[in-house]
Amino acid sequence: MKVVLVDLREELFESADASLRTVGASDVATCKVDVSDASAVTRLESEIVEKFGGIDVLMCNAGIQPGSDIFDQAGTWDRVLSVNLGGVTSFCQIFVPGMLSRGQPGLVINTGSKQGITTPPGDPAYNVSKAGVKVFTEALQHHLREVRAKVSAHLLVPGHVFTDLTRRGRREKPAGAWTPEQTADFMMESLAKGDFYIICPDNDVSRPLDEKRMAWAMGDIIENRPPLSRWHKGWAASFETFSKGA
Known part of the structure; x- marks a missing residue:
């Protein structure tokens, strides 16, 4: 594949370029672009088409998580939404029409988050952005x-x-976490099966437990429970009973 890497962190480009070439990328380009800047994304699309003739695979993976609070006292909401959600919508709206006009098989992969599905308390801006990515990608498909x-x-x-x-400053991978390589391998296996929802497990949470958590979140609506009842002291025990055996 011919690969174009887009990021703000130019210091990462050299090592990423070298890594891709060792696994067989036929050509690699690196571009410093702020994904929240739609005009910059438009210029990038034109440059890629001119250099490579078109795009067949688009992966929208840029994301930030500086933390947030519900009343935006930290002043991070605009940036989180513009990068995590605005970056996805801009790239898809600007790149996908050209992909369609090529008339060739292609893929769009947008990175969401389990926090956009079960929306745990603690970082509402991130949850909102990733919930938006989920809804947008469903509509796109x-x-x-x-x-x-x-x-x-x-x-x-x-x-x-x-x-x-x-x-977050750690050098050693926590035992419960997956590596990026494990996640990429799982993604490729899921794409080969034609999956739309690529729900990755990790070393802490199994797929059955993920399903229980997602089902409980939807149950808040269906059963008219308090929102985020999984973390509500009056419902926490009920969730624990519900999730047993997962």
Whole structure:
């Protein structure tokens, strides 16, 4: 594959370029782009088409998690939403029409989060951004299916992965976390099966427990429980009983 890496951190480009070439990338380009800047994304799309002729695989993986509070006293909401959600919507809206016009098979992979599904308390801006990625990607895949496109969209939902986003100063990978390589391998296996929802387990949480957590979150709506009842002191014991055996 010919690969274009997009990031703000130019200091990572040299090692990433070398790593990709060792596994057979035929050509690698690196571009410093702020994914929240739609005009920069538009310029990037034009440059890639000019250099490589078009795009067949688009992976929207840029994300930040500086922390947030419900009343935005930390002043992080705008940046989190513009990168985590705005970056995904801009890239898809700017890149996918060209992918469709090529008439060739293609993939769009958007990185969501389990926090966008079960929305645990503690970081509401991040949860909102990742919930938005889920809803947007579902709508995108529905559209692609309805127009019988050769391009399909997929939602990657990582578990606990030891990356710069989750490192928080640690040098050793926590026992419960997966490596990025494990996550990528699981993603490729899921794409080969045609999965839309790529729900990654990790070394702490199994797929059955993930399913219980997601089912309970939806049950708050169906059963008219308090929102986020899993963390409500009046419902915590009920959730523990519900999730036993997972």
